[in-house]
Every structure is written in structure tokens, then in C-alpha cells.
Amino acid sequence: MANPGASWLVGASLRCYPAEWRRRHGSEAADLAALLIHDGTPAGSIACSYLVGAARERLVPCPGRRFGAVAYALIAVCLLSISAALLAPTAPARAASTSHAHARAHCRPGAAEPLRGAIVPAGRPEALIPQPGHGRSC
Amino acid sequence: MSRPEGSPGQNVLRRVGEASVLILVSLADGPKHGYALIQDIKELAGVELGPGTLYGALDRLERLGLIESLPAEDRRHPYRITAPGAAALREHLDSLERVSAAGRRRLQLGGI
Numbered sequence A: 001m002a003n004p005g006a007s008w009l010v011g012a013s014l015r016c017y018p019a020e021w022r023r024r025h026g027s028e029a030a031d032l033a034a035l036l037i038h039d040g041t042p043a044g045s046i047a048c049s050y051l052v053g054a055a056r057e058r059l060v061p062c063p064g065r066r067f068g069a070v071a072y073a074l075i076a077v078c079l080l081s082i083s084a085a086l087l088a089p090t091a092p093a094r095a096a097s098t099s100h101a102h103a104r105a106h107c108r109p110g111a112a113e114p115l116r117g118a119i120v121p122a123g124r125p126e127a128l129i130p131q132p133g134h135g136r137s138c
Numbered sequence B: 001m002s003r004p005e006g007s008p009g010q011n012v013l014r015r016v017g018e019a020s021v022l023i024l025v026s027l028a029d030g031p032k033h034g035y036a037l038i039q040d041i042k043e044l045a046g047v048e049l050g051p052g053t054l055y056g057a058l059d060r061l062e063r064l065g066l067i068e069s070l071p072a073e074d075r076r077h078p079y080r081i082t083a084p085g086a087a088a089l090r091e092h093l094d095s096l097e098r099v100s101a102a103g104r105r106r107l108q109l110g111g112i
Helices: A004-014 A019-038 A043-059 A069-100 B018-027 B034-045 B051-063 B083-110
Strands: B067-069 B079-081
Touching: A004 A019, A004 A043, A019 A043, A019 B034, A019 B051, A043 B051, B018 B034, B018 B051, B018 B067, B018 B079, B018 B083, B034 B051, B051 B067, B079 B083
Parallel strands: none
Antiparallel strands: B067 B079
16 A cells, blocks of 8 residues: 555554454455555545444354454444434424423324334444424324 | 354345345356455446455355355465355345346336
């Protein structure tokens, strides 16, 4: 990799993988990144791909591999992010619904419709689309 | 080779994702290493696999016993499709062909 910035970026993303993975694929992955950068692929997108791969590598349980502290930390960060995303759009809706509380007493305030496909079977997260209403006519 | 996660039986490729299927298709005509796989898949399917996605899929396929890693050549590990991998790929492609044919028939019937 001629560009030291690109080299550092890719190296940093590769260091996010578990040590076992780096022993097995590390040098080959660095060589592959160098070839892709030489072909014109942006170093940022390569680093991003390796970061996602590292997160998946740490989060997806494999037979015989135990979750480490980093994996638990990543899960905690993801859960907090999802909670924040769910709470943020419902707060104004909850405030607005208080004025109609008597008229719609049977509707639970702030009961947002479940987000469709937040996690798809293939494991790719879809974009979270906040839906403040509950979608049912009351 | 490590012990496979499960027997690569019926429709195993439905669960492994598009990248894994593309890798198996690319390996169907002979062993390839990572860079060659990315180039070949880009050419045959127009899909640019990220290196992180590639290694994740390779590890998964290897654990399933559908591909195997060959001895390293100049720090690069070539991968080869195994007999169960070829069988799973054939079955998956047959299934895709059936769905494709049904889709075309229904489009004709619908006059769309």
C-alpha cells in the first residue's frame, strides 16, 4: 500500500478482528486490501467492509467459541442505539397524544408499531424507519 | 479441515446468503484465492464483494464443509469447492431454475 494513510486505516480495521482470525487471514487480508486499493477501490470502503466483518466475526457465535468482553460491549452498544432510536420518535407522539387521551383511552400512548425487518434473516440490518403512529384506527 | 457445522443437506444455501452462493459458483470451475474470487464475481455477476464479506462467507462455507482451504501459495490461500459443496450448489441452482421458470410462466399468464 503506497499511501500510509490507507495502510493505517486498513491495518486498524484488521486489528478489530479476533486474534485467531488475524493469525489465519491477517497477512492475506492486508495483501488483498493493497491489491484492491491498487485497482482503485477507496481505502475507506475496504476498511469499512473489514470493520463490518470484524463486528460480525465477534458477534456471530461459532461452535466452540465463547463470547468475549468486546462482543458483549458491542451488543450493549447496539442495544443502546436501538433503544435510543425507538424512544426518540415516540416521545413527541406521546406528548401529542395526551390531549386526546380521553378520546382514545383504549389506545396505549406511545405504542409504536413494531419496526418491520429491523433484523432480516440474512443478518443485514435494514434502515430503521421511525413510525410514530401505531397504524390502527382508534 | 474442521468438522462441518451440519450436514450440507437440502437447501443449505438458502441460509448462507448471496455472497456464499456467488463464491461457490466462482469456485465451480476450479480453486481460487480471495482476490481472484472478487474479480471473478465482479465479472460474472456484476457484484463487488467487500473483502470483509468475502472472508466471512469463506469461513462460513468452510465450516459447513462446502469448500476447503488449500495450502498457501505466496501467503494466499486458494479455496476449492468440495463434493458436498458442488452438490449443494447444483441443488440450489435447480431450485432457482424452477422458481425462475414459474415466474416467467406467471408473468405470461398475467399478461404483464
